[in-house]
Amino acid sequence: MEQWLKELLGFLPEKRVLTSLADRHSYSFDASFGEYLPDAVVQVKEKREVASVLKIANRFQVPVYPRGSGTCLSGGPLPVHGGIVLDMSQWPADINLRPRDLTVTVAPSVLTSNINKAAEEHGLMYAPDPSSAHVATIGGNLAENSGGPRGLKYGVTKDHVLGLEIVTPEGEIIKTGGQTIKNVTGIDLTKLIIGSEGTLGVIVEATLKLMPKPPAVQTMMVAFDGVRKAGEAISQTLTSGILPAKMEFMDQACIVAVENFQPVGLPVDAAAVIIIELDGHPETLRIERKLIEEIMQEVGAEEVIIPKSDEEAARLWHARKQVSPAIAKIKPTKVSEDATVPRSKIPDFMDRLQDIKEKYNVEVVAFGHAGDGNLHPNVLCDKRDVEEMKRVELAVEEMFQAALDLGGTLSGEHGIGTMKAPFMELELGEIGLEMMKRIKDSWDPNGIMNPGKIFPEKGQKLVLHK
Numbered sequence: 001m002e003q004w005l006k007e008l009l010g011f012l013p014e015k016r017v018l019t020s021l022a023d024r025h026s027y028s029f030d031a032s033f034g035e036y037l038p039d040a041v042v043q044v045k046e047k048r049e050v051a052s053v054l055k056i057a058n059r060f061q062v063p064v065y066p067r068g069s070g071t072c073l074s075g076g077p078l079p080v081h082g083g084i085v086l087d088m089s090q091w092p093a094d095i096n097l098r099p100r101d102l103t104v105t106v107a108p109s110v111l112t113s114n115i116n117k118a119a120e121e122h123g124l125m126y127a128p129d130p131s132s133a134h135v136a137t138i139g140g141n142l143a144e145n146s147g148g149p150r151g152l153k154y155g156v157t158k159d160h161v162l163g164l165e166i167v168t169p170e171g172e173i174i175k176t177g178g179q180t181i182k183n184v185t186g187i188d189l190t191k192l193i194i195g196s197e198g199t200l201g202v203i204v205e206a207t208l209k210l211m212p213k214p215p216a217v218q219t220m221m222v223a224f225d226g227v228r229k230a231g232e233a234i235s236q237t238l239t240s241g242i243l244p245a246k247m248e249f250m251d252q253a254c255i256v257a258v259e260n261f262q263p264v265g266l267p268v269d270a271a272a273v274i275i276i277e278l279d280g281h282p283e284t285l286r287i288e289r290k291l292i293e294e295i296m297q298e299v300g301a302e303e304v305i306i307p308k309s310d311e312e313a314a315r316l317w318h319a320r321k322q323v324s325p326a327i328a329k330i331k332p333t334k335v336s337e338d339a340t341v342p343r344s345k346i347p348d349f350m351d352r353l354q355d356i357k358e359k360y361n362v363e364v365v366a367f368g369h370a371g372d373g374n375l376h377p378n379v380l381c382d383k384r385d386v387e388e389m390k391r392v393e394l395a396v397e398e399m400f401q402a403a404l405d406l407g408g409t410l411s412g413e414h415g416i417g418t419m420k421a422p423f424m425e426l427e428l429g430e431i432g433l434e435m436m437k438r439i440k441d442s443w444d445p446n447g448i449m450n451p452g453k454i455f456p457e458k459g460q461k462l463v464l465h466k
């Protein structure tokens with residue numbers, strides 16, 4: 001047995017240091033691509049344990065891969081160089097709410113939707129709402145800077161964090177930020193850690209902002225006979241003085257897939273639909289709803305559907321959440337991307353996706369948070385078909401280029417991980433990427449925290465075929 005493993009077993013119970021092949025296999029994949037076996041899985045339950053694990057890993061230069069629920073879509077928790085998977089999911093899921101301060105302090109293992117549930121008991125809400133909120137951990141959300149439909153009005157995870165507690169790669173416990181809304185003491189390390197994908201340390205506690213829950217919501221669904229019209233409707237709405245909480249887009253392939261999966265009566269003949277949620281005072285919502293109906297008429301929408309009850313509205317939002325599982329039924333493999341463009345460029349991006357689809361003869365469907373320019377083009381394919389997967393690789397590469405050409409970014413919310421690392425220089429330039437790497441090297445001199453992520457390794461390419 002390796003000396004580092006012996007030392008871990010010196011303070012952790014054997015049942016929380018998993019080394020059997022079956023256990024290691026269970027932690028070898030996430031919701032994206034690729035399988036990598038770790039040497040051991042270590043289940044931690046409190047910050048001092050994390051500190052001790054990192055001290056040992058740093059001394060023996062063993063890679064450490066933090067993992068929440070493993071729902072990452074970019075390869076973030078994959079143990080690409082073996083070593084330790086640090087499983088945070090067994091950590092007691094403590095939620096300490098302070099309604100008078102509108103703040104909450106949470107353990108890294110808490111499922112994000114449970115933070116919102118706890119807040120709602122006090123008439124409050126935790127705004128970030130990734131579609132995976134019921135299964136993903138807040139630790140994973142912080143590491144990925146996750147977003148969701150409500151990001152349009154309320155921003156993403158980073159906009160709701162006041163402070164963090166982190167274990168550094170050298171095993172020291174530090175705090176960043178604090179509990180106050182205002183805090184400009186020094187360089188903002190909280191923002192540095194959020195979105196760093198577990199490459200700078202392990203998040204062991206977070207203090208988050210809560211806000212009053214809006215008194216009312218209004219859902220609307222609008223159907224279009226052309227994708228460009230849907231893009232136009234989004235632009236017109238957002239420049240009309242109304243800021244909906246959510247504006248979600250589904251193309252026809254997604255609509256049909258959901259209807260085949262769990263029918264809710266979506267208009268299958270429409271080229272696209274937008275599902276909108278307004279929130280605020282009921283009187284304001286009445287006015288805004290009327291204005292949006294007028295805008296939709298002006299841009300030539302086919303139909304505006306107003307749900308007759310809360311249950312009907314909930315069914316529409318459930319349908320939106322079902323897109324991912326529904327399209328996964330079309331073909332065995334789904335490559336989910338989240339290239340993001342300035343919102344006015346969505347119609348152009350949709351045109352580029354159509355060209356890419358035809359050029360590489362691949363099946364591409366699109367849905368996502370169109371209100372903030374964050375589309376999720378998904379390539380549906382079969383990973384056993386090597387020839388098809390090579391075409392998919394080229395198609396994905398060209399999608400990234402298209403997003404960048406339109407002034408966009410490689411990732412709006414799913415992160416870089418392993419999947420987008422080869423394209424980092426395209427967006428950041430050589431020096432920009434090098435400056436990021438310098439930060440990483442100074443935080444983690446032995447390179448033990450989540451190596452193989454964000455920063456491309458020499459000659460690294462996107463490989464989706466074996």
Ligand SMILES: Cc1cc2nc3c(=O)[nH]c(=O)nc-3n(C[C@H](O)[C@H](O)[C@H](O)COP(=O)(O)OP(=O)(O)OC[C@H]3O[C@@H](n4cnc5c(N)ncnc54)[C@H](O)[C@@H]3O)c2cc1C
Binds near residue numbers: 135146
């Ligand atoms: C069906 C589906 C829908 C999704 N919808 C959305 C969406 O709407 N919006 C969105 O943004 N994402 C979405 N995702 C992606 C994913 O759910 C998010 O990235 C989520 O934040 C990952 O959380 P997790 O607990 O599963 O983390 P993991 O997948 O386990 O890890 C993600 C990353 O975080 C790091 N990490 C985890 N915990 C810690 C910690 N405590 N300290 C430091 N680093 C840590 C890992 O090393 C890894 O790099 C979706 C995924 C699926 C499968």
